[in-house]
Amino acid sequence: MENNEQIFIMNHPLIQHKLSFLRDKNTGTKEFRELVSEIATLMCYEATRDLPLMDVQTETPMCTATTKVIAGRKLAFVPILRAGLGMVDGMLQLVPSAKVGHIGLYRDHDTLQPVEYYNKLPSDIEERDVIVLDPMLATGGSAMDAITIVKRSRPRSIKFLCIIAAPEGLKALSEAHPDVHIYCAAVDEKLNEHGYILPGLGDAGDRIFGTM
């Protein structure tokens, strides 16, 4: 799977290095949580690369200079519960002013279909660019549903940021929401018969919250 106009694979060495430890089954809950957060920060840096800038006048100790600031674009992060929660603090490290909405979805074990159980989005989401967060894009069902829910509130734009994607999920999501840019750190081989990503890292929510 290659980068294209909709899908961005972040192969930065720091991200890839941390991802190896994240995949390791011997990585414990505390370290796993820290790694998810650190990777989210690094991915946030890339995913905000297109934020528009505007010129301002700044008094340096030497003279007046024309410098750049972000041109008033407001962001909202929307983690898909539970696993997406692990990415929020890392994102807020770089954009502390972002608002945070939450969408609660779990996958039905038999059908693999997402089941919605919670939904709270910022009231001014129409003025915001949204980044939906979930470490894992497997069948794509959760991301597709979460983005459909967010779209009903008419944000300015939506991006989806995950750490590991399966080819099946990338295809499904990019076809269902061609207007949504997708950022991931790795595209793995395939899904197993239970809808888990191979080689993957297991169940991200369970590993973040220690509920294995």
Ligand SMILES: O=c1ccn([C@@H]2O[C@H](COP(=O)(O)O)[C@@H](O)[C@H]2O)c(=O)[nH]1
């Ligand atoms: O290897 C995996 C696969 C899935 N998850 C969790 O499931 C959803 C995504 O699954 P979809 O099939 O794309 O709906 C995601 O929220 C993860 O929490 C996982 O942890 N590990």
Ligand SMILES: O=P(O)(O)OP(=O)(O)O
């Ligand atoms: O998508 P699931 O079912 O794995 O949910 P959670 O993120 O709560 O583990």
Ligand SMILES: [Mg+2]
């Ligand atoms: Mg889970």
